[in-house]
Amino acid sequence: MIAEFFRPDGRHLSKAGITLLMLPFFALIFFAFLYPLVSLLSISVLEPQPTLENYRKVVDNPIYLTVLLRTLWIALLVSLLSLALAFPVAWLMARSKGPKVAFITACILLPFWSSVLVRTAAWAVLLQRHGLINEGLQLIGITSEPVRLLYTQGAVVVAMTHVLMPFMVLPIYGALRNIPADYARAAAICGANPLRTFREVYLPLTMPGIIGGFILVFLTSLGYFITPALLGSPQEMMIATLISQQIREYLDWPFAAALVGVLTLFVTVITLAFSKVFRFDRMMGGAA
Structure with missing residues (x-):
């Protein structure tokens, strides 16, 4: 199982091994940055109802x-x-x-x-x-x-x-x-x-x-x-x-x-x- 994450020479990681090592980083980026940002931006267009009035207010004022x-x-x-x-x-x-x-x-x-x-x-x-x-x-x-x-x-x-x-x-x-x-x-x-x-x-x-x-x-x-x-x-x-x-x-x-x-x-x-x-x-x- 572990051998699948290494290249044939046994010294370098395969793409699967690199991806596995990068998973914690991508999880951190998603839960600590992308998800909060998308949630916050959704508020600007969905609350109190679907509208672009908040963005229009920024441009017009x-x-x-x-x-x-x-x-x-x-x-x-x-x-x-x-x-x-x-x-x-x-x-x-x-x-x-x-x-x-x-x-x-x-x-x-x-x-x-x-x-x-x-x-x-x-x-x-x-x-x-x-x-x-x-x-x-x-x-x-x-x-x-x-x-x-x-x-x-x-x-x-x-x-x-x-x-x-x-x-x-x-x-x-x-x-x-x-x-x-x-x-x-x-x-x-x-x-x-x-x-x-x-x-x-x-x-x-x-x-x-x-x-x-x-x-x-x-x-x-x-x-x-x-x-x-x-x-x-x-x-x-x-x-x-x-x-x-x-x-x-x-x-x-x-x-x-x-x-x-x-x-x-x-x-x-x-x-x-x-x-x-x-x-x-x-x-x-x-x-x-």
Whole structure:
């Protein structure tokens, strides 16, 4: 019986063996993600009666469209800022060895040891009216009185970037680590300066890590809740906060489910667009 799950050489699993090992994973995906999502989306079109009125309400009301567009804009800003900050860190990690790379890696992974709530609360302390940042700005003479930093879009973007940047650093670092050092030496022998070597050698080979990190940060930002809820104002509301408001304050589950459906549609379309435009196998030199 066990032999059926192995190939004739006895060392590699057959398709049946691989399928059997994957069953717990697929069961987890179904019961923890697909089933709850489908059940929630069914509420948006079946309660209190079969209708698309909840989705029509999302499209017709400019307030909800504004919240959705703001969510996309903030997610894009966070992704771009994370990329700008993460690439130099990943580059330094890939060029370091020994205790130095261990120290940088610890600094990147250290935030994972504390909850998002704690990190967001720390930013609230820093950005408050009499917080460390305002006190510092007044001390060096940039401002004469406290500046409104908390409950702004800038506060949300900065705090979300701090929380999500490790998800950008690690894929880029993995891509940089896989580039042989001989490529840079070969480019130098051919007369390429460091800037051209980076543009024509490192950047194309790092693109899978950049795109993977960008997608991960962008899609995570779309559904972020804790940081916008604590650091943003009602004027800076994002779609996750709006969904929570509809459930907790108005008990409007069908409309909240419709918002979830719209967000799911956007995430699916964006993911498919990325997978269509950026072919990872081609960028890695594989077959088309």
